[in-house]
Amino acid sequence: MALPAISSLEECSEWSKVVEPFIPQLLELPRKIAASPLSLPQIYLETNPLISGFAFSVVIAVITLGVSEYHRNYSQIDRLWSMLPNWYVLHMGAWSYLNGEPSNKVLLAGAATTLWSIRLTFNYWRKGGYERGSEDYRWEIVRKDLPAWIFFLFNVSFISLAQSVLLFAFSAAPAYSLLLSSRIEPEITAADLSFFSIIAGLVLSEYISDGQQWDFRTAKHTYLKDAKVPTGWAQEDLDRGFVTNGLWAYSRHPNFFAEQMVWFVLYQWSCFATKVLYSYTAAGSVALILLFQGSTRLTEQITSGKYPEYREYQKQVGKFLPSSFGGYQKPSPKVIKTSDLAKRQTKKDK
Numbered sequence: 001m002a003l004p005a006i007s008s009l010e011e012c013s014e015w016s017k018v019v020e021p022f023i024p025q026l027l028e029l030p031r032k033i034a035a036s037p038l039s040l041p042q043i044y045l046e047t048n049p050l051i052s053g054f055a056f057s058v059v060i061a062v063i064t065l066g067v068s069e070y071h072r073n074y075s076q077i078d079r080l081w082s083m084l085p086n087w088y089v090l091h092m093g094a095w096s097y098l099n100g101e102p103s104n105k106v107l108l109a110g111a112a113t114t115l116w117s118i119r120l121t122f123n124y125w126r127k128g129g130y131e132r133g134s135e136d137y138r139w140e141i142v143r144k145d146l147p148a149w150i151f152f153l154f155n156v157s158f159i160s161l162a163q164s165v166l167l168f169a170f171s172a173a174p175a176y177s178l179l180l181s182s183r184i185e186p187e188i189t190a191a192d193l194s195f196f197s198i199i200a201g202l203v204l205s206e207y208i209s210d211g212q213q214w215d216f217r218t219a220k221h222t223y224l225k226d227a228k229v230p231t232g233w234a235q236e237d238l239d240r241g242f243v244t245n246g247l248w249a250y251s252r253h254p255n256f257f258a259e260q261m262v263w264f265v266l267y268q269w270s271c272f273a274t275k276v277l278y279s280y281t282a283a284g285s286v287a288l289i290l291l292f293q294g295s296t297r298l299t300e301q302i303t304s305g306k307y308p309e310y311r312e313y314q315k316q317v318g319k320f321l322p323s324s325f326g327g328y329q330k331p332s333p334k335v336i337k338t339s340d341l342a343k344r345q346t347k348k349d350k
Helices: 020-035 037-046 049-071 076-080 084-098 104-126 137-145 148-182 190-226 235-240 254-273 282-306 310-316 338-349
Strands: none
Touching (some): 020 037, 020 049, 037 084, 049 076, 049 084, 084 104, 104 148, 104 190, 137 148, 137 282, 190 254, 254 282
16 A cells, blocks of 8 residues: 555644555665566555655765765755755656546646746756856865865765755655645645745746846956946946845845745645644755755855955845845945044054
């Protein structure tokens, strides 16, 4: 049996009923595949989809660990970040469809995450993320601060394994709850369409903020290369070094905020579908939010060290949510009084 016997929507979110009984399948998978590799399609259909998804995340972790250590490039998971969560959601939809289970609700969620995946993959591509040898600059900084053996353990435990499992957790677990709830309420409801619309709106906001940041960086690089201010830009904005217009005038990381909310909304969707306030499926989205706190802190430490005005920007603009609706106001130039100049000159003469 690949799915649990459930009698209510609430049971769809109970770990002890819908996950725990199938954990032994995880231990049996390697033996089954080794014994009959040609039966993999049948094994796939007969295995609980949450278990097979988790097994795949572990395989991905092992592969990315090997590739990252061989090439000494630790952005292997980064290259898969925009694809794997969407794959896990679509995996739930495909599995349910192939097994004759109601799949419309899960596939609707898959449509939402596909929009997310297209947006993030495109943005990562245009920033050069898929170019050979490209690597997140933050890994190099972390690598310099740690002994080689500690960084290796960090790669094993966090970069490769924890991040791979995280991508599975915040996407597959909520989708699994949607799959189970569809067995009781298979029809797409107005609430389902509302959750889809919210995620689509968040993806749109990410697309807008990504575009604003990309346009600024393009203009800045042109300015630094040619020493000419591109049309539509002010020199003082480019000299500042970081974007403060559009959504960035109200949030220091509008794209990061929307990124976290996409998966939190998917989690909330699963809770609504199973008529519970919270469930074990929160683990993934909560862990993602915590990860963003740490990574954003590191990013801002680096940025504030490069650009003097960034500290003023931090004072005025909220990290994720707006701290005010006045937008960022550039600091007024410091006025030096004539008397102060005279005092400085007197000190020099002495």
